[in-house]
Amino acid sequence: MSDTTYALEISPETTLQFTLTRSTSTDGRSLTDATPRCTMILRHPGLTKEHLAFKVKTTQPRRYLVRPNQGVVAPGTSEKVTILLVEKDKQVLLQSFDRLGQSALDHSKDKFLVQSCAAPDDFADRYMSAKAKVVDGPEGRASKELVESLTTMWNSAASGSIPIFNKKLHVRHVVASAEGAASKGSSAPQPLEEKPNMDNMSPEQMFTEVTSLRRKYDELVSFSVNLTAERDILNNTLEQTKRDLHREAAAKAALESKVPGAFSNSPKPSSGGMSLFSVLCFALVGFLLGIKASTSGVAYIFADVPVLGGVLGLELGDEVEIVPEAVVNTEL
Numbered sequence: 001m002s003d004t005t006y007a008l009e010i011s012p013e014t015t016l017q018f019t020l021t022r023s024t025s026t027d028g029r030s031l032t033d034a035t036p037r038c039t040m041i042l043r044h045p046g047l048t049k050e051h052l053a054f055k056v057k058t059t060q061p062r063r064y065l066v067r068p069n070q071g072v073v074a075p076g077t078s079e080k081v082t083i084l085l086v087e088k089d090k091q092v093l094l095q096s097f098d099r100l101g102q103s104a105l106d107h108s109k110d111k112f113l114v115q116s117c118a119a120p121d122d123f124a125d126r127y128m129s130a131k132a133k134v135v136d137g138p139e140g141r142a143s144k145e146l147v148e149s150l151t152t153m154w155n156s157a158a159s160g161s162i163p164i165f166n167k168k169l170h171v172r173h174v175v176a177s178a179e180g181a182a183s184k185g186s187s188a189p190q191p192l193e194e195k196p197n198m199d200n201m202s203p204e205q206m207f208t209e210v211t212s213l214r215r216k217y218d219e220l221v222s223f224s225v226n227l228t229a230e231r232d233i234l235n236n237t238l239e240q241t242k243r244d245l246h247r248e249a250a251a252k253a254a255l256e257s258k259v260p261g262a263f264s265n266s267p268k269p270s271s272g273g274m275s276l277f278s279v280l281c282f283a284l285v286g287f288l289l290g291i292k293a294s295t296s297g298v299a300y301i302f303a304d305v306p307v308l309g310g311v312l313g314l315e316l317g318d319e320v321e322i323v324p325e326a327v328v329n330t331e332l
Contacts, residue, residue: 007165008116011041020175036085043078051124057113063089070150072127097175110171117164
């Protein structure tokens with residue numbers, strides 16, 4: 001047995017159309033009457049004696065209200081499903097229509113998915129019994145029991161034990177004209193032939209039609225100009241941001257190149273001259289050499305040095321007597 005045996009017949013078959021009307025009407029209609037809605041009829045084709053369970057899903061669960069979104073259909077019967085478009089999204093669609101016309105609504109990506117499968121006999125009996133108590137018993141409690149039982153059944157079907165048939169439907173949004181909204185519910189729609197064409201129009205009607213088209217054209221041009229201006233502002237802002245970013249990056253690189261020398265704790269060695277420590281070391285070495293020279297009898301060579309000769313007590317022209325080593329050793 002193929003899966004189509006458990007498929008419900010859906011009307012409409014392929015597209016769900018929502019007609020958008022203005023909420024502020026002059027004929028006293030309530031906002032509920034202006035709420036866009038669409039009705040689906042799910043009919044059991046009678047190809048099987050089993051009850052068929054259904055579930056309705058959508059790609060935009062926050063935009064649409066589905067009542068009921070799941071249930072069970074007995075053989076030979078049908079179920080009515082009402083889908084409402086919430087007011088906030090309706091206003092968004094109307095604003096898009098006012099800016100760009102019907103073309104802004106012709107490419108809707110909203111979709112609905114209707115799933116159906118065979119319901120087990122014991123579950124179908126319990127469901128129909130609980131559904132019959134909705135009229136006699138507390139509606140809230142009975143509805144909660146139905147939802148819980150349906151959820152359990154669909155969880156079991158999702159495991160693959162029960163074949164499921166899927167049917168996808170697209171969504172189309174249209175905006176009703178003022179004349180069509182005023183006559184809705186009171187009379188049949190006027191045939192298209194009653195609308196005058198260009199050949200039957202009077203000069204006043206043609207002037208009015210041209211004026212209306214001109215106004216729409218001016219609005220479209222103004223909208224395009226505003227978009228272009230916003231694009232230019234965004235481009236200028238982007239370029240300015242790029243320049244600021246490059247400037248900040250260059251300043252950061254320059255600062256990083258200066259930081260090692262500016263914030264170093266170790267003293268920087270000088271390029272020329274001698275430090276005080278080096279001078280003291282050379283002075284100490286010279287002093288020791290002077291003492292050594294004076295004891296060895298060669299100090300006279302430092303007599304010509306201006307400063308060092310004075311330190312050693314030598315004068316220019318003085319000669320140091322050289323004592324033979326043998327005499328020194330004899331005296332000692």
